[in-house]
Amino acid sequence: MKIARGNRRISGFFKGIVMALALFSSAAAAEAQPGKIEKLITPAGIEVWFIRDDTLPIISLNFAFDGAGASQDPADRAGLAYMAASTLDEGAGDLDAKAFHERLERRAISLSFSADRDTFRGSLRMLSDDRDEAFELLRLSLQAPRFDQEAIDRIRASVLAAYRRSLTNPSELAGLRWFASAFPNHPYGRPVKGDETSVAGVERSMLFAFVKKNLARSNLKVAAVGSIERDELARLVDQVFAKLPAKADLTPVPEATPQSLGRRDVVDLNIPQTTIIFGGVGLKRKDPDFMPAYVLNHILGGGSFSSRLYREVREKRGLAYSVYSYLSTLDHSGLFLGGTSTRNDRAVEALQLIEEEIARIAKDGPTAEELAQAKSYLTGSYLLHFDTSAKVAQQLLEIQLEDLGIDYIERRNMMVNAVTADDVRRAAKRLLADAKFLVVMVGRPAPLAKSNGG
Numbered sequence: 001m002k003i004a005r006g007n008r009r010i011s012g013f014f015k016g017i018v019m020a021l022a023l024f025s026s027a028a029a030a031e032a033q034p035g036k037i038e039k040l041i042t043p044a045g046i047e048v049w050f051i052r053d054d055t056l057p058i059i060s061l062n063f064a065f066d067g068a069g070a071s072q073d074p075a076d077r078a079g080l081a082y083m084a085a086s087t088l089d090e091g092a093g094d095l096d097a098k099a100f101h102e103r104l105e106r107r108a109i110s111l112s113f114s115a116d117r118d119t120f121r122g123s124l125r126m127l128s129d130d131r132d133e134a135f136e137l138l139r140l141s142l143q144a145p146r147f148d149q150e151a152i153d154r155i156r157a158s159v160l161a162a163y164r165r166s167l168t169n170p171s172e173l174a175g176l177r178w179f180a181s182a183f184p185n186h187p188y189g190r191p192v193k194g195d196e197t198s199v200a201g202v203e204r205s206m207l208f209a210f211v212k213k214n215l216a217r218s219n220l221k222v223a224a225v226g227s228i229e230r231d232e233l234a235r236l237v238d239q240v241f242a243k244l245p246a247k248a249d250l251t252p253v254p255e256a257t258p259q260s261l262g263r264r265d266v267v268d269l270n271i272p273q274t275t276i277i278f279g280g281v282g283l284k285r286k287d288p289d290f291m292p293a294y295v296l297n298h299i300l301g302g303g304s305f306s307s308r309l310y311r312e313v314r315e316k317r318g319l320a321y322s323v324y325s326y327l328s329t330l331d332h333s334g335l336f337l338g339g340t341s342t343r344n345d346r347a348v349e350a351l352q353l354i355e356e357e358i359a360r361i362a363k364d365g366p367t368a369e370e371l372a373q374a375k376s377y378l379t380g381s382y383l384l385h386f387d388t389s390a391k392v393a394q395q396l397l398e399i400q401l402e403d404l405g406i407d408y409i410e411r412r413n414m415m416v417n418a419v420t421a422d423d424v425r426r427a428a429k430r431l432l433a434d435a436k437f438l439v440v441m442v443g444r445p446a447p448l449a450k451s452n453g454g
Contacts, residue, residue: 037396039406042234044242048222049396049406050233053389059131059226060393061124061138063241066221066401067331068120068214071187071253076201079194081115083155083202084210088113090151092140097151100137109134111141117188118331119401120215125390128227135236142215143243147207159199163191170275170341170442177267178277178440182258188333216248217241223396225389256333257281262436266445274347274443275339278354280435282327282334285402292427294327295419298374299366300357301325301338306373308357313340319350329402336431347445355437362432365425379413 040048073080089104089111091097104111110125111134122142126134166172176191183189193199220241224233261280283290301309301324313323325338342350366374386392399408 037406038230040230040234042238042242044217044238046217046220046222046237046241048224048233048237049400050223050230051225051392051396052228052230053225053392054227056389057128057227058389059124059126059128059134059224059228060389061222061224062390062393062397063122063220063222064397064401065120065215065248066219067118067250067253068219068248069115069118070190070192071117071331072210072214072251073187073190073194073198075190076198077194077206078190078198079159079192080198080202080206080210081120081214082193083152083159083199084207085113085115085120086155086159087147087151087207088145088211089141090155091146091148092137093144093146095140096146096148100140103133103137107133109137111138113141115192117192121397123390123394131228131232131236135240139240142211142240145208145211147204149204152202152204152207156199156202159193160196163193163195163199168269170269170271170273171339173267173269174275174277174339174440174442177265177442178279178438181260181263181265181440182279182438183256183333184259186256187253188256188330212245213249216245218247219250220244221397221400223393223400225393225396253332258333258335258438260438262438264439264441267440267442268444269442271443272344273341274344274441274445275341276347276351276354276439276441277337277339278351278437278439279335279337280437281431282329282336283431284334285329285404287334289423289427289430290327290329291415292419292423293431295371295374295378295416296361296366296424296427296431297325297327297336298378299370299424300361303374303377306377308361309338309340309354312353312357313342313350317349317353319343319346319353323350323354336435344444345446347441347443348447351439351441358432358435362428362435365421365428368421371419371421371424375416375419378416382412 036051038050038052040050042048068081070078070081089100091100095103107126107130109130110123113120113122115121122138124134124138166176180189194202222237222241224237258280283293299308301307304310309323309325313319314321320340320342323338323340325336328335328337338354340350340354385395395409399406405411
């Protein structure tokens with residue numbers, strides 16, 4: 001799922017890039033002179049956010065087809081997007097899977113595809129001298145995928161094996177149950193990777209149809225960072241993407257609010273610990289209260305060792321190793337989610353403590369010290385997102401997908417620092433004061449083991 005992206009304004013974006021690269025290689029970063037962020041338009045009209053960076057002879061390309069994720073799966077073929085992403089690099093053009101991967105490995109080229117609920121993504125990373133080979137293999141995978149039956153059967157077997165393992169993995173099982181219960185009869189309620197029935201029914205023709213229907217220039221976002229001339233990058237980007245269909249034929253996905261709120265579901269699994277996932281209504285990314293809510297969540301459960309949930313559940317009572325909360329921003333729904341794992345006989349106590357802390361911060365808001373610490377952490381930690389060219393490219397892509405503007409990184413620090421205690425209290429009351437949560441517990445939590453077992 002897409003989570004909130006914490007971003008930090010710094011005095012000059014590229015000074016920040018140099019500082020971040022110092023975490024990766026201090027000697028190299030000290031000499032780095034990365035160019036400015038450019039909105040490059042290729043001859044074919046494809047927009048690329050590009051940073052010229054000659055610190056290392058590496059190019060990182062991240063791209064996404066917005067809206068083309070698992071939400072585009074047919075209702076009876078959940079996992080189709082995931083299968084397409086998993087098989088897209090299993091041979092292309094005249095190259096079968098073995099030959100294709102041998103060419104990638106020969107030049108140490110990293111190529112991958114993935115699909116989440118909303119988005120179909122890809123990434124390419126290579127040495128600058130190998131750019132022609134890397135972009136050609138990417139072009140083949142997008143324009144001339146093979147989807148050989150042998151590869152489909154092999155990937156299908158792997159996906160199904162992973163699905164069966166997920167049914168005994170408490171965290172994965174809790175997540176599957178939560179989304180199925182929160183979004184019945186909606187694409188978000190279906191498993192991204194599918195299930196045994198839906199994946200078994202994926203046919204070769206469906207994979208070709210999915211790619212043709214959903215991967216197009218109209219929903220394409222591209223970000224690139226590395227040692228390459230802008231005109232050369234434009235040429236290579238057009239080589240890969242210019243011949244894709246002009247417009248994606250996306251199936252509309254309705255807006256959705258989580259259902260079954262106030263309910264507790266227990267999934268019986270004979271294990272010594274109970275895994276708990278709770279969640280309810282959150283905020284969309286462009287909501288005016290999103291930034292105050294982001295700061296609020298850091299104080300409540302997003303700040304790891306400094307959060308209220310960590311102190312109350314782990315430090316004071318030793319009930320869990322980890323406890324957390326976060327804001328999830330899907331294209332068609334905003335969510336507030338969290339979770340923990342604890343002994344079966346302490347699960348109810350842990351859940352009660354979490355609910356009490358949520359109610360307390362909704363009523364009273366943060367202390368001045370908590371607010372100051374949260375702001376300091378959220379601004380200072382953002383540089384960790386920029387310690388490699390691949391991470392920089394990923395951040396630029398995420399900002400495009402969220403439609404936050406090319407200057408967002410420079411504005412973000414001011415936005416965080418502008419959040420007041422009143423803003424956080426307002427967001428807390430709006431988000432949490434009357435909140436009801438759907439709770440899924442996987443294990444044998446006493447005394448709830450038989451209440452809604454499933």
